[in-house]
Amino acid sequence: MTEITIPNFDIALTADSGQCFRFNRTGERDYQLIAHGRVLTVRDLGEGRYLLGCEQGEFEALWRHYFDLETDYAAILSGLPADDAFLQAAARYAGGLRILRQDPWETLIGFIISQRKNLASIKSCMAAISRRFGAPIPGTDAYAFPTPGQLAAATLDELNACALGYRSRYIQQTARLIADGALDLAALDGLPDAAMRAALVTLPGVGVKIADCVMLFGYHRTRAFPHDVWINRVVEREYGGQTPAENLGPYAGVIQQYMFCYARGPAYRPAPDASQANARRGSGNPLA
DNA sequence: AACCAGGGGTACC
DNA sequence: GGTACCCATGGT
Secondary structure: OEEEEOOOOOHHHHHOOOOOOOEEEOOOOEEEEEEOOEEEEEEEEEOOEEEEOOOHHHHHHHHHHHOOOOOOHHHHHHOOOOOOHHHHHHHHHHOOOOOOOOOHHHHHHHHHHHOOOOHHHHHHHHHHHHHHHOOEOOOOOOEOOOOHHHHHOOOHHHHHOOOOOOHHHHHHHHHHHHHOOOOOOHHHHHOOHHHHHHHHOOOOOOOHHHHHHHHHHHOOOOOOOOOOHHHHHHHHHHOOOOOOHHHOHHHHHHHHHHHHHHHHOOOOOOOHHHHHHHHHHOOOOOOO
């Protein structure tokens, strides 16, 4: 057990932020994270104090970096444009978010699954895949996320049994490309953003939106600004259809998460007229 | 260029 | 107990 203090960290918001699919609330104050082939339990003690179910050495070696504790989020928050009322409100609501430093491979598969699914469904699929194809984590009832080789060996029937729908084919094909070495995910780390995105979208089931999510959450490319339906609504309602991403600087992706979680959460009440206009327009992409 | 595949969890009514 | 909707992509 290790007790740590993290100022301005909202673990409930982060676990449910949609960036990580193996981070769950298990009780009033308790959370379980599966990453690095391990299970980490976290108890929220309040006032920025957290009790981690690991030794100090493991925290320093793995989790300090995973939770991006080296990054000064207070500086990002204080650097937000003061005249942007929506962004200021989003930062007040979601300023406790951190961009976790997740594994690119797991992030890639997670976001291929994410298309046209809600968060609970994505988490359920990721758990099913891990249980069926991943290695059991000793001393727990949890399973590590499968390696590219393990997923590449899966049959379509087995993948379909994980409720992946039409994504089964994408995942099988992508897993084979990674397992065969046709695309080296580790090698992408050295590429500039545009080249990394171009490489990612060559994978089946990966378009620009998914690639941007993998860049932001799997490679910590904080300029990446994924345009999902929630952000598109925000851009339509709050920014007149003009995406603010270009003006948001090196932490645009962090700001995207503030906007995303705020827009999706209960605190955000868009202007009635704009909201109804969008609702009437239906399910289409407002920017399309 | 519109339209649809396939399906599951959940918030709504 | 329906119904709509969800961090889209690729093929027709």
